[in-house]
Amino acid sequence: MPRTDTRTGGRPATTGVIAGQGVLSVGNPAIPTADGFRWVRLTDVARLESGHTPSRSKPEYWNGYVPWVGIRDATGNHGRVIFKTRQWITDEGLANSSARLLPAGTVCLSRTASVGYVVAMGVPMATSQDFVNWVCGPEISSTYLRYLFLAEQETVRRFAHGSTHQTVYFPEAKAFHVCLPERREQEAIAEVLGALDDRIAHNERISGTTNELARAVMEELWFKGDVTSLTRADTVVPHDWRRTTLGALCATGGGAIQTGPFGSQLHASDYVEVGIPSVMPQNIGDNQIAEDGIARIAAADAERLSKYLLAEGDIVYSRRGDVKRRALVRKYEAGWLCGTGCLRVRVGTATEPLFMSYYLGEPEIQEWIAQHAVGATMPNLNTSILGEVPVVLPANNEMRQVNERLSGLDATAAHLQHENRTLADLRDTLLPQLLSGKLRVKDAVRTVEEVV
Missing domain, CATH: 3.90.220.20 (DNA methylase specificity domains)
Structure with missing residues (x-):
């Protein structure tokens, strides 16, 4: 049976304080907060979980039906909710390792090699030991926590140590403090930021379709010839x-x-x-x-x-x-x-x-x-x-005809890419202001409504 209890092991939480850039810190930084916000130890509102890699020498542990989050899943999907992974493990691999099946909504933060990348699980998954994973309780929204880590990527990297490979160790992770508003405010903030990300995802789907159509144009050319x-x-x-x-x-x-x-x-x-x-x-x-x-x-x-x-x-x-x-x-x-x-x-x-x-x-x-x-x-x-x-x-006339057909599709994809840059810039501008309480939701809503 897969393990479901928390077993991060190792040393207790560090007692030192490493202040972050805004809403994340190792230890309580005692920095004044906006009205309605407070500093909270993250382990008081979310369960900290580790991950593990089943033995690579056991083929029966791999290519199963349990999605397994690795570093490349995080770097390739930074800030997103993921529903599939590059690698999958078997129930046997899960049962015979320290990996655990974690619930949908778990927020995964990379802590080794490529430090500071964050994804959230769209379905139950396991992860490698390269992550600190957070199963959120009723006082914290997993979507809000994902945005918080997204905003504080550089802060997380400041918490890493090591001369060869930078690593955020568990004593620091256990001492994470976050600046939180009440749950209702968290969800309102997440909804504003999510509206921008939803539009970005919508544009990406359309862009993907235009790329498929462009490939079909090329295939038609080779078929005719x-x-x-x-x-x-x-x-x-x-x-x-x-x-x-x-x-x-x-x-x-x-x-x-x-x-x-x-x-x-x-x-x-x-x-x-x-x-x-x-x-x-x-x-x-x-x-x-x-x-x-x-x-x-x-x-x-x-x-x-x-x-x-x-x-x-x-x-x-x-x-x-x-x-x-x-x-x-x-x-x-x-x-x-x-x-x-x-x-x-x-x-x-x-x-x-x-x-x-x-x-x-x-x-x-x-x-x-x-x-x-x-x-x-x-x-x-x-x-x-x-x-x-x-x-x-191909002959010049055929190449020109194909180029004209590609031009319209490519223009659509380029426009969507440019729009997504604008949307991402707006999201990244609003992100730290909303999470710190410097900008309130009602003021941000008007800005977002103008572009989505």
């Missing part, structure tokens, strides 16, 4: 089509950090809060650049590194790790820097940037790139590999 493979050299293509390589059509280059000449290297001290965005691998999604958490450089550094600035229609690749990821640079992203760990493809006049971006997103092409990447432990991509990517180029 009776093209059975994009990568096999012996595949027959129509007489007015041609086979070539990405390097023959486009210029490829690296980001400023890896390939810049002496004197053009960037260091941690070069990054600023307000400046020109520098695109890193973590900012590259499915044909889009995510501005969330993007690094920035000063204008003077951008001028010095001008040869690495992105132009509209460029395609940016992740250089290492998930080398299948690429993003098309939109008009409002022109002038950003191709930064650490990225490669740039500058599309020539023989093809269209939009068509080429969707072509590079074809599953067969993505698999070709992944298979040709170098590196035993972590795949690495370079300009030589990109230059050899096989390209099947």
Whole structure:
């Protein structure tokens, strides 16, 4: 049977105080609160639970029906409610480990390696030992606690220790204090913030549909041309089509950090809060650049590194790790820097940037790139590999027709992405003000109603 009792073990709660940025602290910071708010020890209103990883040497413990939350689930879904995980364990794995099946609504905060990421369980799940998990009682809303941890991510990282791997240890977690209003106020705050997140999720679903339609447009092209493979050299293509390589059509280059000449290297001290965005691998999604958490450089550094600035229609690749990821640079992203760990493809006049971006997103092409990447432990991509990517180029009139059909779908996706950035910025602005009581719900509602 799965264990359901709390067994975090180890040392008792620390007696020291580490003040946070606003509404989270180790120990009671005794900071004055807004009317109706109070500092509460989190373990007084929520049950602290740990997690565990069943033995990897026991295949019968894995690929079952119990969702198991790992670090990648948290980093990939930060701030969200999740209903599925990358890995699943069996009832046997649950029974023969220290993992526990936790109820829906449990708030999971990553405490090792990638510290400070938060998700909530949409269904009962287990987690790895990389989390401190909170099963909320009647005095605290799990949705409110999720938003609180989301707002205090940097604070959580300040609580971590370790020279090699940063970790938030259980004595600190047991001493967490949170600044809370009454439960009714918590739910009202969560409802305001949730309205923004619901709109973001709605936009993401529509964007996902437009991407599926775009893939269908590409599939229709290959079907009409009776093209059975994009990568096999012996595949027959129509007489007015041609086979070539990405390097023959486009210029490829690296980001400023890896390939810049002496004197053009960037260091941690070069990054600023307000400046020109520098695109890193973590900012590259499915044909889009995510501005969330993007690094920035000063204008003077951008001028010095001008040869690495992105132009509209460029395609940016992740250089290492998930080398299948690429993003098309939109008009409002022109002038950003191709930064650490990225490669740039500058599309020539023989093809269209939009068509080429969707072509590079074809599953067969993505698999070709992944298979040709170098590196035993972590795949690495370079300009030589990109230059050899096989390209099947249709006749100009057919490519233009496909590009026109893709253009409308892509414009919709780009608009939704831009709107989601605005919504996320508003949410992140309201978040600390509402959680601290500096802004009251009735005042925030009017602002939210104007955009949702």
